[in-house]
């Protein structure tokens with residue numbers, strides 16, 4: 082970053098296309114979605130405004146005004162009140178939605194009063210015709226006394242105009258307030274406020290008083306004076322109300338001259354769709370149907386490519402074994418790395434389908450309808466309608482989901498949502514469920530069209546949601562936090578999903594899944610393979626011991642080799658480790674090999690299958706390499722002589738994964754968002770306990 | 785007294801001037817201004833929450849909030 086770069090902050094109401102514009106300006110691919118509260122943190126990017134001028138752009142969460150009521154909104158206030166040269170913006174780019182310009186201008190008028198150079202970008206102008214809107218641009222510029230540009234971030238129109246306007250605005254670097262709040266409300270009062278310091282604009286001082294948020298540069302003396310203004314709280318409130326009304330009056334005056342809507346032209350798709358999607362009966366039925374379709378598709382569509390990938394990796398291991406000279410390195414590849422990586426890659430189709438559906442739900446505007454439908458239910462359990470967004474997007478990953486709780490204004494509701502979000506079935510659990518369901522649930526159709534495996538998967542998701550809600554209920558009753566609950570959300574327009582947004586969303590998330598899990602499993606599979614192929618004296622003598630033992634048993638050469646391999650594995654380091662925890666997990670139906678996979682899963686759940694694949698490959702040690710599914714299906718429990726992955730074990734494992742908090746990254750993010758280790762630790766131990774007890778009960782009852 | 789909570793689906797009311805001090809600031813900022821036209825678009829079971837259109841903004845609010853905002857059935 083050079084000193085000459087212009088620092089630009091993107092500010093605007095939620096869902097007006099700030100991030101879309103940010104992506105166009107910077108070439109990045111930040112998440113875009115059609116509901117308020119997609120962006121909840123600031124994000125920086127670089128942009129080339131002209132041949133000689135670069136800019137650093139900050140994308141910010143959306144907000145309706147500079148008076149924040151939730152964490153994401155307060156990020157905007159903090160950015161604006163910062164006075165250090167390095168961080169405070171040189172130019173503010175306000176992004177407004179052309180359809181609701183009036184409300185968008187409220188925020189604009191507040192920003193303008195901060196006396197920072199401001200450019201107004203009116204976005205979504207591609208919708209103007211359809212909605213019968215026309216704007217007198219040159220008059221609007223004059224009335225607002227700023228640069229105004231019409232753009233369509235989605236269609237990449239007007240971006241060049243924005244860049245030029247920013248440069249012009251930066252050069253002039255002068256700004257005057259739009260509304261000048263003082264004279265209309267209480268001239269004396271605001272005159273006194275202004276006298277406190279010449280270093281700040283009147284509106285900045287007013288914000289410090291009303292928001293109790295001060296820049297670092299404020300002196301002790303100034304702060305004391307400001308505090309004296311805070312004494313009369315009802316008066317402050319009254320003045321804030323008056324200020325808002327006054328701003329709207331001024332805006333109305335300006336828009337009357339410059340902004341015309343031909344109501345007869347506005348085709349109303351929204352109201353027709355809302356009649357069904359938010360209907361008090363059909364609304365819920367449709368929501369359930371959508372969920373059903375998603376989980377059915379995960380099994381129906383994904384099973385073919387999944388088996389295909391599974392086969393490819395088996396072939397690859399085979400090919401590698403045959404074409405490379407025998408040796409440690411070849412073993413590491415064919416028994417460690419290839420099966421381990423295969424255990425992640427195989428799930429790409431399922432994960433991608435899940436991400437595709439979530440992206441479509443987010444882009445159409447349907448998400449907010451679900452928030453509306455669920456608020457009452459969520460409230461009963463100590464959460465908020467807005468908790469639905471973390472719970473649904475948590476089916477992809479708990480980390481962004483927990484960040485998304487920032488839009489919930491009540492701390493208690495937010496904390497509860499953070500604590501229960503890890504119960505929702507995230508995409509890392511999907512691999513575990515998918516492979517176990519494929520092993521223990523027959524692939525049949527019920528009622529002729531419902532895939533039984535898909536139905537079981539739906540049940541597991543339902544289990545996740547149900548435990549989240551139940552957990553919330555208990556937390557709501559036990560947590561002694563006083564917080565006022567308030568709920569208002571904006572219902573966005575329905576939109577056809579933009580292909581580009583959906584595509585990037587799916588690609589980025591799938592990439593993150595594959596590389597995230599891939600890195601872990603790559604390292605783990607090397608370690609696992611090493612620990613499984615080495616051991617102490619007993620390991621080294623395994624061959625003699627077995628041969629001596631089976632001398633008189635008349636076994637075929639093949640069977641003897643098999644015994645040697647499995648004895649070796651048992652006596653290897655990993656075997657010793659696994660055996661030491663076996664007593665604890667035997668009552669749940671697991672052997673020590675599954676135990677190892679449980680341990681590695683604490684790094685990340687999705688490595689469960691890869692871990693088993695590696696262990697079973699070392700154990701098989703034979704020439705013809707089989708697929709992961711076959712390996713798991715043919716694994717025999719030595720105690721019973723029956724299949725290891727039978728019905729009770731499979732169910733017990735799925736229950737374990739449904740409840741256990743096996744994700745370091747989530748714990749770290751909970752620590753960050755709650756600012757203490759207390760809550761992540763409660764989550765970790767609470768959920769582990771729940772997982773252990775439930776799997777124990779499940780297995781003991783079923784077997 | 786009529787409030788937003790007493791509207792039926794499709795019905796229209798006008799926020800009364802008396803409500804000014806009661807309306808939460810956030811709602812005011814989102815366009816719930818005295819004098820503004822409010823239409824009830826949809827309601828969840830038990831009329832809570834409700835989905836309204838006011839001043840061009842489509843909002844979902846809870847019954848408890850809707851019940852404190854007084855309205856007139858005809859324009860002032």
Ligand SMILES: Nc1nc2c(ncn2[C@@H]2O[C@H](COP(=O)(O)OP(=O)(O)OP(=O)(O)O)[C@@H](O)[C@H]2O)c(=O)[nH]1
Nearest residue numbers: 096097098099100101114118119120143233234235
């Ligand atoms: N029709 C149309 N849609 C747009 C345009 N720009 C953005 N959108 C859509 O508007 C929605 C919101 O876009 P975002 O860029 O996520 O908006 P945001 O302001 O960053 O939203 P928050 O982060 O939630 O405050 C998405 O569905 C976009 O595809 C545009 O120019 N025309």
Ligand SMILES: [Mg+2]
Nearest residue numbers: 099100119120
């Ligand atoms: Mg955004």
